[in-house]
Amino acid sequence: MKHRVGLIWFESDLRVADHSLLHLAQQECQQLICLYCVNPKWFQPNRYGLRSMGEKRWQFLQQTLADLDQQLTELGQHLYVSYEAPLAAVAKVIGQYGIDVIYRSYHSGAYERQYYDIVRERYPFLDYVQADTSTLFERAQIAEMVTELPDSFSKFRKHIEGSKLRAAVQSPLTPPTQLPPPPATLSRTTWVTPSAQRNFVGGSHAGFQHLKRYFAAAYAQTYKQTRNALDNWNDSTKFSAWLALGSLSPRQVLAELATHEADQGANDSTYWIFFELLWREYFHWYAQYHDKKLFAFDGIQQRRPTTSFYPARFQKWCQGNTPYPIVNACMKQLNETGYMSNRGRQLVASCFVHELGLDWRYGAAYFEQQLIDYDVASNWGNWQYLAGVGADPRGHRWFDLAKQTAMYDPQGEFIRRWHGNDFDAQLDHIDAADWPIG
Numbered sequence: 037m038k039h040r041v042g043l044i045w046f047e048s049d050l051r052v053a054d055h056s057l058l059h060l061a062q063q064e065c066q067q068l069i070c071l072y073c074v075n076p077k078w079f080q081p082n083r084y085g086l087r088s089m090g091e092k093r094w095q096f097l098q099q100t101l102a103d104l105d106q107q108l109t110e111l112g113q114h115l116y117v118s119y120e121a122p123l124a125a126v127a128k129v130i131g132q133y134g135i136d137v138i139y140r141s142y143h144s145g146a147y148e149r150q151y152y153d154i155v156r157e158r159y160p161f162l163d164y165v166q167a168d169t170s171t172l173f174e175r176a177q178i179a180e181m182v183t184e185l186p187d188s189f190s191k192f193r194k195h196i197e198g199s200k201l202r203a204a205v206q207s208p209l210t211p212p213t214q215l216p217p218p219p220a221t222l223s224r225t226t227w228v229t230p231s232a233q234r235n236f237v238g239g240s241h242a243g244f245q246h247l248k249r250y251f252a253a254a255y256a257q258t259y260k261q262t263r264n265a266l267d268n269w270n271d272s273t274k275f276s277a278w279l280a281l282g283s284l285s286p287r288q289v290l291a292e293l294a295t296h297e298a299d300q301g302a303n304d305s306t307y308w309i310f311f312e313l314l315w316r317e318y319f320h321w322y323a324q325y326h327d328k329k330l331f332a333f334d335g336i337q338q339r340r341p342t343t344s345f346y347p348a349r350f351q352k353w354c355q356g357n358t359p360y361p362i363v364n365a366c367m368k369q370l371n372e373t374g375y376m377s378n379r380g381r382q383l384v385a386s387c388f389v390h391e392l393g394l395d396w397r398y399g400a401a402y403f404e405q406q407l408i409d410y411d412v413a414s415n416w417g418n419w420q421y422l423a424g425v426g427a428d429p430r431g432h433r434w435f436d437l438a439k440q441t442a443m444y445d446p447q448g449e450f451i452r453r454w455h456g457n458d459f460d461a462q463l464d465h466i467d468a469a470d471w472p473i474g
């Protein structure tokens with residue numbers, strides 16, 4: 037064996053199937069520690085005064101971790117969860133167990149990458165192995181676009197399609213049959229798994245069941261026509277939460293899509309699922325390419341928006357208490373379920389920036405807290421796009437909320453279901469004593 041004790045540092049790759057690093061660790065290590073760090077920072081107020089890990093997200097993550105532990109147990113391993121800051125947790129494990137190699141998936145988040153870089157600097161004598169486990173492509177397959185990322189999604193997609201790269205996406209790997217054992221002195225994490233939301237249950241087990249069920253039915257055949265609906269479970273795939281935590285890989289989704297196409301036929305709609313996965317793919321490479329600019333007010337455009345921050349407006353938007361019923365309904369849906377449709381996200385983000393004149397980063401931070409499918413690349417990339425500081429060649433997207441309501445909720449059903457019509461008469465409250473100013 038090449039290594040005595042290996043460390044696999046899990047992050048957004050919480051599965052055992054289609055995970056090349058687990059296969060490597062199986063071949064190379066006598067013992068292995070499977071570590072996940074729950075960063076205490078996630079639960080403290082961030083620069084936007086929000087927590088990055090809201091309650092629904094935390095529930096889904098806990099279910100996912102418990103499921104991963106179960107999968108690892110079947111392979112002779114278990115998941116060791118640390119509640120210390122990642123650098124401290126990794127340092128402790130390295131020191132206590134004499135780690136000589138660290139396996140870690142590439143991450144799209146700049147801060148997650150920074151943790152890893154610091155570890156590498158502090159422990160230059162260890163071996164390090166990285167792999168692309170959360171994208172369709174590995175960096176070597178699209179090397180020219182990784183080093184010179186196209187400035188729009190269309191150019192990226194055309195390159196992938198023009199070079200017929202869909203066929204180059206590798207088939208998902210099966211899980212290893214066995215993993216090297218953990219050191220005998222490594223304590224086992226005990227689990228108290230929170231009960232599940234009705235539809236979204238964290239972990240590969242539930243994710244894979246959902247994937248199979250979705251493609252066994254005919255929903256994908258009409259996906260393109262139904263995907264913009266605001267509230268129905270089967271109108272879009274609902275794969276995002278499992279993809280975000282890596283309990284499903286995009287290659288697993290693509291493989292099931294191909295099987296579906298072989299069984300039930302390929303059409304515009306089935307193609308469109310691949311198209312949407314390419315959006316996800318683009319944002320993942322975009323986040324790695326633009327690094328911390330993903331979080332900058334002026335984005336990648338070096339053009340500062342004319343928006344600002346108004347605490348009362350922000351609070352009303354978060355609560356679904358604006359003069360826009362469709363926005364209120366979407367926000368209440370998000371707060372209650374941890375999910376919002378893609379169309380809903382576009383509408384509430386457009387309202388945030390254009391109608392309410394708010395600094396887009398606060399909206400992105402609120403999504404980060406609330407969404408169970410929060411994904412650093414897709415979230416901040418889409419917000420930049422809508423705020424006009426990202427990869428949108430048109431500059432910005434301003435949705436006409438009245439028109440959109442007529443199109444997507446013509447009978448007002450969605451708004452009624454989520455009480456979008458319950459809002460205060462006034463958006464900005466000005467006390468007479470404060471007026472006129474000066």
Ligand SMILES: Cc1cc2nc3c(=O)[nH]c(=O)nc-3n(C[C@H](O)[C@H](O)[C@H](O)COP(=O)(O)OP(=O)(O)OC[C@H]3O[C@@H](n4cnc5c(N)ncnc54)[C@H](O)[C@@H]3O)c2cc1C
Pocket residue numbers: 263272273274275276277279280309312313315316317319376377378379381382385403407409410411412414415416418419422
């Ligand atoms: C402001 C804003 C914030 C967003 N934040 C996130 C986020 O944090 N996490 C996240 O996964 N998606 C995010 N999205 C993208 C998209 O809204 C969700 O992926 C989608 O609604 C999830 O539902 P679904 O799985 O049913 O999607 P489907 O319509 O079934 O799409 C299939 C898959 O394609 C990918 N996808 C679809 N649309 C997009 C898109 N615009 N950008 C990137 N990937 C896409 C997702 O992985 C999705 O699961 C955001 C979009 C907007 C406008």
